[in-house]
Amino acid sequence: MKISSTSTARLLSAESDIAKEVQVHTMQNHEGVMKMREHGQLEISAGQTVELAPGGLHLMLMGLKKPLAAGDTLNVKLTFEDAKKVKSTAVVAVPVRPIGK
Numbered sequence: 001m002k003i004s005s006t007s008t009a010r011l012l013s014a015e016s017d018i019a020k021e022v023q024v025h026t027m028q029n030h031e032g033v034m035k036m037r038e039h040g041q042l043e044i045s046a047g048q049t050v051e052l053a054p055g056g057l058h059l060m061l062m063g064l065k066k067p068l069a070a071g072d073t074l075n076v077k078l079t080f081e082d083a084k085k086v087k088s089t090a091v092v093a094v095p096v097r098p099i100g101k
């Protein structure tokens with residue numbers, strides 16, 4: 001998933017019906033072991049594109065309400081705020097892929 005913005009914005013929250021919580025995580029190589037940690041609010045500078053991809057920044061679904069199967073699609077609602085504190089939302093359809101693909 002790629003997020004871009006023409007003006008400075010921040011991702012305030014992400015939510016999905018099927019999970020209790022959706023967090024933004026980063027992956028970091030810590031002494032040879034990849035570790036995830038919560039990233040906190042994601043800042044997007046004007047004109048910048050932030051890429052969420054396996055092995056890097058990602059959205060983590062916490063507390064799934066039902067198991068996911070490859071081929072399912074789930075909706076994630078992203079709430080952004082721009083520099084003027086104006087909020088906007090985007091709903092992204094996310095395909096579920098087999099682990100490791």
Ligand SMILES: [Cu+2]
Pocket residue numbers: 025026036037058059060
């Ligand atoms: Cu994670």
